[in-house]
Amino acid sequence: DTGVSQNPRHKITKRGQNVTFRCDPISEHNRLYWYRQTLGQGPEFLTYFQNEAQLEKSRLLSDRFSAERPKGSFSTLEIQRTEQGDSAMYLCASSQNYQPQHFGDGTRLSIL
């Protein structure tokens, strides 16, 4: 069990640029989740997958956001035309078989 891995850990970009984050879940976990956390708040759900199928998207996930899990293993979260309000910690978690979610250490996004 190597844990959930997220890359990069930090991303600084200018407003209007596109960014992509990667999440590698625990290998045998079939469910993968993305959350966003702003300073002083709890994580908020964005979207989740079972294998390669995207099961649900939050209303927080505007059309500038897209997530994929093409082979049911790693996942990517892309934000197009970034805005100041996108600055946050983006957390990935994975789980299986009614077990609790395991979280990665997140990608901190800062928009200049």
Add this chain to the structure above:
Amino acid sequence: SQQGEEDPQALSIQEGENATMNCSYKTSINNLQWYRQNSGRGLVHLILIRSNEREKHSGRLRVTLDTSKKSSSLLITASRAADTASYFCATEIFSGNTPLVFGKGTRLSVIA
């Protein structure tokens, strides 16, 4: 949107004292979970209590759940400096590894 509210928002205690954190939530749930987050890191699962359970223990942790009041408490006994972290409650409305709805968290500082 956030499901719950933790109380207090911040708590500072001396090493060896007990720490109690409370969580309230809004809707019916399948289970409630507590997570810990160290600064700049991901969340670590502590304990899960199901809606048909009233109390659960794990090491120095004791969790209670009152579904009639839609509230839960987390007690950490004999606190240590290493317990310094933010603590979040999270509810799962349906069973089966569905997305979690987090509260805003309690920041605990344990002073040696």
